[in-house]
Amino acid sequence: MNHPIHFVSLGPGDPELITLKGLNTLQKADIIYCPATQGKHGIISRATDILKAIEVDESLIHPFILPMSKERTDALNAYNELFLDAQAEYLKGKQIVIVAEGDAGFYSSIQYVYDKFEEAGIPVDRIAGIPAFIAAGALAGIHIVKQEEQINVAGKQQIDLEGTEMSKVHNLSDENVTRMDEGITDVTGKSELVEHEEKEPVDKAGWIVRRISELGGYENVSDSVKADIFGFDIADVSGSIRLFLDVMKKLGIKLDGDGLYEEFQRIYDEAASRNVDKGKVEDKMRNRGRGR
Secondary structure (H helix, E strand, C coil), rough: CHHHHHHHEEEEHHHCCCCHHHHHHHCCCCCEEEEEEEECCCEEEEHHHHHHCCCCHHHHHHEEECCCCCCHHHHHHHHHHHHHHHHHHCCCCEEEEEEEEEECCCCCCHHHHHHHHHHCCCEEEECCCHHHHHHHHHHHCCCCCCCCEEEECCCCCCCCCCCCCCCEEEECCCEECCCCCCCCCCCCCCEEEEECCCCCHHHHHHHHHHHHCCCCCCCHHHHHHHHHCCCCCCCHHHHHHHHHHHHHHHCCCCCCCHHHHHHHHHHHHHHHHHHHHHHHHHHHHHHHHHCC
């Protein structure tokens, strides 16, 4: 086989933010594998929703279920099943696409499958996407870095859901973004040691926990409803992460770093896409007011 297996990044949640290359690749696919979770009332997949929004043929979409658990054995088994199924279809000459929310190469556990194809000698191709923190910067009108400023992805310490404090993060540049499972996203504008404090109001986290419990538990609530309940401030990524982690801790949900990041990003992407839609509506209203 000469053609590769494509890993297409879907971006931060707004279907219009998928790259043209990604869209073209999806349109040529014979099979598209999408990550999903199993809820009480059926399969939940934000990736599938995005594909439907860009009018991908639904018969080509094959969701694969990723269990939500700190113990990653079941998730790794799911990835192995995905690998074996995709490999079999690839050997039949099919054009295979595996999608990931955000960017497939930015803290995405889909990398496990990517590596397995490489080990098997099957060519792979990864198509970049817009990660959530970049989209958030655009929505908020923030220059994440400019001129001679630098951005570092730092990994000083892991977030401990059993602990009580966030780790200290040493900013090595004017702007610093840290990985979710090894620190907390922070845009400070300072080159100094910054200690993160638990600033998210306890009442808000407690209210979210109660609301989710009233709706039947975390796994039975869709990403859309979670986005409503969390009410993330898209311009405050670090605050959103702190709130998310506080809620997950109170709910007793334990995931490893990759699982945490993917779970947060799905909900954050949903919130971010709504802000994009809201902005479009507001622009239309302003233009109508100007007689355009």
